Amino acid sequence: MGFIKNRIIYESEKVRVEINECHAKGRKTRIFAVRRDDKTGLGEFLGSIEWDGAWWQYVFIPGESTKWSAGCMRGICEFLGEINKKQRAKWKK
Numbered sequence: 001m002g003f004i005k006n007r008i009i010y011e012s013e014k015v016r017v018e019i020n021e022c023h024a025k026g027r028k029t030r031i032f033a034v035r036r037d038d039k040t041g042l043g044e045f046l047g048s049i050e051w052d053g054a055w056w057q058y059v060f061i062p063g064e065s066t067k068w069s070a071g072c073m074r075g076i077c078e079f080l081g082e083i084n085k086k087q088r089a090k091w092k093k
Contacts (some may be wrong), residue, residue, distance in 0.1 A: 007019045009034075016037045020032065029087075030083075034076065
């Protein structure tokens with residue numbers, strides 16, 4: 001899997017939500033930051049996507065007091081499905 005940078009998962013006239021892979025030095029699994037950009041240059045951290053050993057998959061960990069629309073949640077769910085599928089394929093090799 002390649003480095004994921006600024007993957008847009010939701011976009012409207014005023015808001016864009018994107019996922020960025022973070023540098024996870026010393027970790028076995030990848031970490032992703034989910035952030036909102038209101039297209040004026042102001043960014044807001046909304047949560048992270050990290051590996052959870054208890055669930056045995058990547059999960060979304062929302063930031064405190066964040067609000068989510070159906071479109072944003074759909075983008076998160078699609079991304080989780082994609083990255084978990086890639087992780088499982090990697091283990092089968």
